[in-house]
Amino acid sequence: MTSGDDGSESGDESEPAVVFLTEPVRRRTVEIAAAAMPGLPQGRVPAKLRRYLKFNPAKRAKLARTAIANELADDDRFRAGLAEVLASTDAPLVKALREGEEISAMSDPAEVAALAYLLRTDGWERVVAASAEAIQEEAGAAPGAERADPRLEQRLAAAEKENRKLRGALNEQRSAASRLQEDLRRARRELREAEERAEKAAGDLAAERGRLRKSDSERRAERRRLEAEAGALRDQLEGLRRADRESDRLASSRLWLLMETLTGTASGLRRELGLDPVDERPAEYVAEERCAEPDTREDEGSRGLEPTDPQRLDHLLSLPNPHLIVDGYNVTMSAWGDTLTLEQQRNRLVQALGAIAAQTNAEITVVFDGSDPIFGAKPSARGVRVLFSAKGEIADDVVVDLARVEPKGRPVVVVSSDREVAERARRHDAYAAPSEMLVKRIQRL
Numbered sequence: 001m002t003s004g005d006d007g008s009e010s011g012d013e014s015e016p017a018v019v020f021l022t023e024p025v026r027r028r029t030v031e032i033a034a035a036a037m038p039g040l041p042q043g044r045v046p047a048k049l050r051r052y053l054k055f056n057p058a059k060r061a062k063l064a065r066t067a068i069a070n071e072l073a074d075d076d077r078f079r080a081g082l083a084e085v086l087a088s089t090d091a092p093l094v095k096a097l098r099e100g101e102e103i104s105a106m107s108d109p110a111e112v113a114a115l116a117y118l119l120r121t122d123g124w125e126r127v128v129a130a131s132a133e134a135i136q137e138e139a140g141a142a143p144g145a146e147r148a149d150p151r152l153e154q155r156l157a158a159a160e161k162e163n164r165k166l167r168g169a170l171n172e173q174r175s176a177a178s179r180l181q182e183d184l185r186r187a188r189r190e191l192r193e194a195e196e197r198a199e200k201a202a203g204d205l206a207a208e209r210g211r212l213r214k215s216d217s218e219r220r221a222e223r224r225r226l227e228a229e230a231g232a233l234r235d236q237l238e239g240l241r242r243a244d245r246e247s248d249r250l251a252s253s254r255l256w257l258l259m260e261t262l263t264g265t266a267s268g269l270r271r272e273l274g275l276d277p278v279d280e281r282p283a284e285y286v287a288e289e290r291c292a293e294p295d296t297r298e299d300e301g302s303r304g305l306e307p308t309d310p311q312r313l314d315h316l317l318s319l320p321n322p323h324l325i326v327d328g329y330n331v332t333m334s335a336w337g338d339t340l341t342l343e344q345q346r347n348r349l350v351q352a353l354g355a356i357a358a359q360t361n362a363e364i365t366v367v368f369d370g371s372d373p374i375f376g377a378k379p380s381a382r383g384v385r386v387l388f389s390a391k392g393e394i395a396d397d398v399v400v401d402l403a404r405v406e407p408k409g410r411p412v413v414v415v416s417s418d419r420e421v422a423e424r425a426r427r428h429d430a431y432a433a434p435s436e437m438l439v440k441r442i443q444r445l
Contacts, residue, residue: 003047021117022110022132022153029114030068032086034061039085046078072118073161075192083119097121101399109134304319308434310441316431317360319411325425327404327416328368328397334417335442347379352442354381367395396421403430 021029035057037045045053049071052064061068071078086094093112096103097119103112113131116124132150316322332345340348350366357364363385370388379386389395399414403425406412414425415438422432 017179021113021128021157022135024110024135025113025117025128025132026069028066028108028110029072029117030065031057031061032111032114033068033072033082034058034064036082037086039088040078040081044081046075070164079118079120086115086118094119097124097127103127177260198222234274247257308437308440310437310444313413313433313437313441314360316411316413316433317362321363322360322411322413323363323365323402323406323414324353324356325414325430326364326366326438327399327401327414327418327421327435328366329395330416330418330421331438334435335439349442350384351377352445353384355445356441357381357383367398367402370397396424400424400428403428406430 034052034108037049037060038053042050048067049064052060054066060345072082074427087098093103093107093115093407094099097115098121099111100122109131110378113128113135116127116131121127136150189306317324326349328349329342329347332349336345336348347369353364353366356362365384365385365387365391367387370390387398389398396416396418399416401423403412403414406428412425412428412430413433414430415433415435416425417435425432
């Protein structure tokens with residue numbers, strides 16, 4: 001640790017003055033630094049000193065005395081951090097040094113010098129020198145005290161510091177030499193391995209070239225053979241195309257005659273059986289059996305939806321005379337369950353289904369659970385049949401019965417995310433579609 005005195009003015013003004021800390025000042029500096037260390041962030045405490053943070057300040061100063069002194073001399077960032085911690089305190093002596101006030105004569109010179117050294121306020125070198133003189137005077141005033149030669153102590157301190165630097169540089173050089181030797185050994189080993197790999201690669205390359213020449217010869221022969229076969233196949237294909245065109249003309253003629261025959265047969269059967277067009281559909285009978293007492297009941301249903309393309313629903317509804325059967329609350333609860341009341345959900349779904357009925361000309365039936373009185377009017381839309389399950393019955397059974405009574409061959413689409421409903425509907429040859437498919441189709445309206 002160094003500091004300046006008044007005799008240094010004769011030197012170069014750009015060089016910092018040399019200041020020597022006497023043993024009392026050095027000891028007090030270490031004690032103050034040990035007490036302030038816990039106030040530093042973990043990253044600003046030198047690695048050598050972190051293990052001492054678990055001790056109390058007195059024990060820390062005793063065990064880490066030399067280490068703290070060395071870090072204060074060599075690490076300006078560490079010393080500046082301690083100065084910030086000391087500046088944040090309300091100690092009168094720290095305040096007096098920072099504001100340049102007069103120091104009380106009753107203050108401990110060693111503590112004044114230690115604080116000045118750590119804080120580095122303006123004129124701190126003079127404060128350290130004056131405190132050192134005061135300490136020497138007190139030591140000289142004591143009986144039998146011997147005065148130390150400041151110049152000798154200064155030279156000893158400088159020599160000790162220089163020795164530390166030289167030892168550190170030597171250790172660094174030894175470490176660097178050791179690393180270089182290890183790198184050299186590793187480089188030689190890698191060079192040998194690279195040479196071995198190069199020799200192996202050269203052998204593999206020669207073998208590969210031989211295989212490539214042989215493969216190229218075989219490829220040329222195979223190409224000539226394939227070209228000959230391709231010519232024969234083209235001739236054969238042209239003959240097959242001619243035969244296929246003739247077969248298509250014959251099949252079209254036969255199909256037209258068959259359709260004419262079937263059309264005439266169907267007309268004759270309709271006249272013979274006396275079948276007249278009817279307004280009622282099979283779903284009307286299920287409605288009469290189950291919907292005598294329209295009530296509502298919220299179905300929990302399946303909420304686990306998979307991404308589905310609504311174009312599949314458009315394709316199904318484009319089939320001849322389709323019947324779309326909708327599990328009402330299963331759709332509305334998945335789409336608007338958190339935003340609309342049950343009555344609003346019913347009205348919104350039925351109006352949307354009315355728009356789909358107008359676009360597709362499909363027969364549409366929507367079924368709602370009903371175990372409590374319905375609040376509000378029963379929703380209605382042109383082309384949409386609205387049913388409510390009877391007491392003691394769930395909408396799932398009504399949906400499945402509607403699919404069951406339809407004739408075989410008619411396209412029936414059941415919309416529900418309930419797996420059980422979907423499986424039961426498939427047993428009656430109905431198409432099962434998840435609720436999300438219908439919701440996405442409604443969002444496109």
